[in-house]
Amino acid sequence: MSMTAAGPAVVGGPSLPQERRLVTAIPGPKSQELIERKNAAVSASVGTMMPVYAVAAGGGVIVDVDGNSLIDLGSGIAVTNVGNADPHVAQAVIEQVQRFTHTCFMVTPYDGYVELAEKLNAITPGDHAKRTALFNSGAEAVENAIKIARYYTGKSAVVAFDHGYHGRTNLTMALTAKAMPYKSGFGPFAPDVYRAPMSYPFRDGLSGEEAAARAIHTMEKQIGADRLAAIIIEPIQGEGGFVVPAKGFLPALQKWANANNVVFIADEVQTGFARTGQMFASEDENVVPDMMTLAKGIAGGLPLAAVVGRQEIMDAPHVGGLGGTYGGNPIATAAALGSLKAYEEGDLLERARELGAIMQSELTAMKSRDPRVGDVRGRGAMMAIELIDADGKPDAALTQRVAKACHAAGVIVLTCGTDGNVFRLLPPLSITDELLREGLSVIADALAAN
Numbered sequence: 141m142s143m144t145a146a147g148p149a150v151v152g153g154p155s156l157p158q159e160r161r162l163v164t165a166i167p168g169p170k171s172q173e174l175i176e177r178k179n180a181a182v183s184a185s186v187g188t189m190m191p192v193y194a195v196a197a198g199g200g201v202i203v204d205v206d207g208n209s210l211i212d213l214g215s216g217i218a219v220t221n222v223g224n225a226d227p228h229v230a231q232a233v234i235e236q237v238q239r240f241t242h243t244c245f246m247v248t249p250y251d252g253y254v255e256l257a258e259k260l261n262a263i264t265p266g267d268h269a270k271r272t273a274l275f276n277s278g279a280e281a282v283e284n285a286i287k288i289a290r291y292y293t294g295k296s297a298v299v300a301f302d303h304g305y306h307g308r309t310n311l312t313m314a315l316t317a318k319a320m321p322y323k324s325g326f327g328p329f330a331p332d333v334y335r336a337p338m339s340y341p342f343r344d345g346l347s348g349e350e351a352a353a354r355a356i357h358t359m360e361k362q363i364g365a366d367r368l369a370a371i372i373i374e375p376i377q378g379e380g381g382f383v384v385p386a387k388g389f390l391p392a393l394q395k396w397a398n399a400n401n402v403v404f405i406a407d408e409v410q411t412g413f414a415r416t417g418q419m420f421a422s423e424d425e426n427v428v429p430d431m432m433t434l435a436k437g438i439a440g441g442l443p444l445a446a447v448v449g450r451q452e453i454m455d456a457p458h459v460g461g462l463g464g465t466y467g468g469n470p471i472a473t474a475a476a477l478g479s480l481k482a483y484e485e486g487d488l489l490e491r492a493r494e495l496g497a498i499m500q501s502e503l504t505a506m507k508s509r510d511p512r513v514g515d516v517r518g519r520g521a522m523m524a525i526e527l528i529d530a531d532g533k534p535d536a537a538l539t540q541r542v543a544k545a546c547h548a549a550g551v552i553v554l555t556c557g558t559d560g561n562v563f564r565l566l567p568p569l570s571i572t573d574e575l576l577r578e579g580l581s582v583i584a585d586a587l588a589a590n
């Protein structure tokens with residue numbers, strides 16, 4: 141048997157026992173040892189939300205180094221949609237890693253990159269001619285989408301939205317709304333980036349049309365369409381609080397962008413790949429973005445990202461203007477092709493809707509029992525509750541207490557929101573109904589006890 145630093149190697153994937161099993165306190169002694177080693181070796185600025193050290197994962201569980209089996213309601217932040225160590229992904233990676241690991245697509249190309257581009261062009265919204273370029277991370281995809289939109293339009297200004305999150309590189313920090321922890325102390329930021337008001341029905345009570353008119357007014361009066369290269373927006377905001385804009389908001393923005401030679405970019409890094417019950421969240425209102433940024437769920441956990449867009453936009457920059465050493469690495473593209481098979485064969489769109497229905501009904505029941513649950517929102521397997529105090533103000537402290545209690549009980553949950561008061565659920569689509577229900581009942585108990 142092969143060994144890891146943590147002990148005997150454990151095989152992950154869907155054959156792992158699908159159970160919540162706590163055999164030590166969380167974190168257990170072996171995780172504690174690793175926490176000490178981490179503190180002595182890793183930058184303190186790289187935080188860990190739930191510091192139990194993983195040795196295997198699959199289905200709906202993550203097994204830690206102490207033998208605890210935890211319910212995964214985070215999917216590594218919306219990445220392992222097809223499940224951890226999914227067999228389609230694992231097999232594709234093993235085969236590729238034994239053939240070749242890297243040549244650099246810009247030097248000696250290979251077919252996996254092309255095949256993935258063909259597939260992404262086919263499955264993304266709109267039947268117009270499209271082209272794709274591959275990168276390593278969501279932030280890198282966003283950077284490139286903006287570069288391309290600026291080149292194509294010959295304009296420089298970019299609009300992002302309140303509560304938006306687009307990454308941690310310099311340009312994407314400028315696009316991201318929330319200061320702590322993403323931006324504070326890291327400026328100055330890239331210039332010519334502006335922010336427009338988002339549609340946030342729980343807080344603003346506006347219809348989609350009204351909220352769009354407000355955002356368009358900001359863009360016209362504070363920037364001017366003649367300077368604006370692109371609008372970038374998450375169809376459902378991720379880190380910003382799972383904010384689902386009111387119906388009509390996205391189509392109205394898209395219409396205005398199209399009429400004003402402004403490239404409409406949907407950042408589907410978090411919402412993409414079956415997460416919301418559709419392959420892409422833009423489909424919900426038949427929005428056809430000019431460009432899309434994709435990452436996370438694309439490759440079953442391997443680092444890969446894509447920009448997919450209208451052919452005339454994607455082909456605008458000069459040859460050699462786009463690229464990077466590792467973008468579209470052959471192992472990552474093989475993993476993506478494997479994960480696309482898993483989406484198809486596992487009927488994961490339907491599965492996301494089923495998981496969404498379970499979460500919607502359990503979270504709505506929580507809201508009816510507890511006035512501190514101000515809002516239940518999301519779509520498919522991307523659901524959240526927003527927690528508020530007796531005055532209706534965001535309650536970040538309560539959110540933290542509930543999350544901590546869930547972690548101690550062996551359920552991995554994430555928080556988000558500009559005010560830190562949103563509790564978000566992103567289970568892998570490979571989780572069973574039973575495990576999801578058990579996770580939800582742990583959350584309900586944690587909320588009741590806090």
Ligand SMILES: Cc1ncc(COP(=O)(O)O)c(C=O)c1O
Nearest residue numbers: 277278279305306307378409410
């Ligand atoms: C909508 C959105 N865009 C961009 C990013 C950045 O992606 P990455 O962390 O891969 O750079 C994220 C990450 O959470 C995201 O949710």
